Amino acid sequence: MGVPKLQQRLYNLGSDHCVYNNNNYDITANNISGFYKDAKIFITGATGFVGKALVEKLLRTCDELDVVYVLMRPKRGMSVEQRLKELLKNPVFNRIRDKDPDVFNKVRAVSGDVSMPKLGLGEAERSRLVEQVNIVFHSAATVKFNEDLKNAVILNTLGTKRVLELCEEMKSLKSFVHVSTAYSNSDKETVEEMVYKPPHDPNAVINSIDILPQEGIDLLSKKLLGKHPNTYTLTKAMAEHLVLESSSMIPAAVVRPSIITAAWKEPYPGWVDNVSGITGIFMECGRGTIKSIICDDKCTMDLIPVDIVVNTIITAGWHTAAHRSNTMRVYNCTSGAVNPITWKEFGRLTHKYWLQYPSKYVTWYPGFTYRTSRFMHVICAHLFHLLPSAFLDVFLYCTRQKPIMLKISKKFYSALDAGKFFSTNQWDFKMSTMGALVSAVREAEDGANFEVDMTPDNGFSWNFYVRDFILGVRQYVLKDDLSSLPSAKVKLNRLYWFQKVFQALTVYTLFKLATR
Template identity: 65%
Template structure:
């Protein structure tokens, strides 16, 4: 039997058929490869089946972080929140209270069962193994994949010893715990953009500190309070407060441990003081804390703050809380998705991408506090920036402290509890404590933050994790300050828009009352001066 010879036409047909099959094979596998690539690149897929451990989950940023993870990463397995019993409430009671917060409103409407994933863990960041009992430690070390360390004391005037224990030693204890976790993918430390505020230009690097944190920990245990107070002045150096110093030392420890665990540092504008209401998520204007600039913003709207230590020409580096939260979530993903030989530091600020000056913010604040006044408005809104500390103290005393005393006297007379002086004193102290950040200006490098934004935008689900505050991305300070004002009104003052007409009537009365108050002294002065002026004119004639 003879073999048939291949004809030229057969060869052509065979080649064409093979080409079709290869093209189909290539197309199929390209789709598969693309699918695998997208799956790997996906932020939500990174969190699929993950067990997340969070410190500081009951704080302003912590609440927003928990909410965003639950809502946008639905395949998370569990979120463990480290908590302490507080003010007679157990951790279970505190968790129940946390989940009733308005920040979780959207989740309650969409999928309330997701709250079963949130679990409270009793512990304390200042203790070995975070003070967690042995049984839970074993479980957590086997399960945890991702850690967010947000817990800290954010008081500017905190005793240095206490600030070191919470912000620096606490960070070391968390990191030491992380070294024992069997499958840790990522550790993210929430620092502050002002941890190195002794510099005018702040790069996305961890700077050397004059003192070794471990040596300082030794002094904490060995020295008496009196002796440590003496040492504190030397340790503080040029730092404006204990918060910035202890966060800088915390960063140094994170850098050291980054050799053992995959780590990243996110530096938002000062946590609580300059981290402000949400831009978009979960609701425009959502805010939960009256600390720092939010409390000051609220009191400016109520008219009780009339003088602020500030240079109005400088940039105001505030950052919306949802931008911070998305940056934290994406930094954990970025650490794994795009590995680097060195630990990344992200300066999460607004001043580089979309700056606003203190003066511009003031004008918008006054505009919207008058357009959407609260029924709790006390004086007609309006305040002045001052760069002289002496002038500020005099004006604050005349226009804030003394009126508060008068109001308290009135409250006593009508049988109500006098609280105005206490409130006024609280914000007076806050203004002075934060004056360093409103009378100075910094430049921040943001190349690493920009690389994160680029990576997020390229991710298949990046649009759900907005990290860019640029105006080309739809961000508007005008709209933001309006929603900030409405958010303070709704979430802090618990005053919905049904009271707006009543509040406007009250505001109008306060406007004319203020005019009368301003005119009366001038009238009295004129009445006193006119006789002397007439006499002087007659003598001249």
């Protein structure tokens, strides 16, 4: 019997101690950071939004860990060591930099790629990981909704399989946490904390995309999607099944966050560093460039702050070992069941605080409308998104500036179109396992350092969160600190009166045309 299988057998039998490298490790300790003492951690996806926050939280809170290996690939002519140095310059690490910059020496880049056989690891590097690593966090994935099937399968499904194969070789693995998505089962209205049978056999799909030409893959994609809205949710569902299959050999868990947004508290309220998905749309609403959104405003929107996600990942790793279970745990890391907010209310708060804290980069006076009619949305998008952007590009070209507004407008129009499935539906995410984790963290000696409870009773307020989200977008994405606020308000006032004049001229023109 191989070491990982023996390890899992002890795990399932509920032994008080598990033997790793001939040392007894007491996994009954009621201390989360204590679990990570001397840990050797392997992380995929460390350069992503969640990955950065995960590395930062581990270094800052579990400061007695031994080493964090991050899988990275050379990019844009930069070695993995150079990329790691750039990563650690990110503002997310400022608290650590101010307190103890020497802790960065614990982070080591490992050259590799989940899209390559054996993760692209050299023999020596792979051997070192197999011998040393005892905790793995797998968050590498493509989150593009419009990704073609082949890339999505390679990155999300096959990449997960390759990480699992590495984990099965590890001699002292205590915990493996796979970061999935709450929408991996978006074809179901009620989503339990379990791995559902995927619509297709993951291994068969992997083999198919390996041998079929692109034309065949395109045809296959339409058939495989079924009730899934895109390749992202489909390939994530198949990846979960692979994790479930491997859970008989390794101690595994799945964390399913919903729509990940800016930080609630850590490392800073409102911290965010990308414009993908809802954050980009949120930002453009504030700049006034988005006027129409396909959405059923009565639906609950399920947002989850990135620090809640990161704390759930870390505590799930601890929970998997310290509170053993005979079945693999799945954590629905969502907000709709514990602290719901509708699209309508979120939109009201968004408009309120963008008017209170406008950015100097505001382009039109902020204001948008939710609508369920795709026909009306297309008309409004052309009138209020694409046409004004084209006029602005003409102005930019005439003033010898780079015309980019139409390109930006098309990008966010595509994002709105890709997200309409999620803004016109809602799901009932069950949270019994997540609730058990909240209770376990609350009872842990250092549970207060790993906040996973975002209920109103625990102090979470959507009103204050949306405000901090806007301030975070201003500071971290737009690089626009509050010193610009007075001039931004003056600009906003001019845009308000410009909009009123424009509306009056439009009404007058339409009236004259009608009477003629």
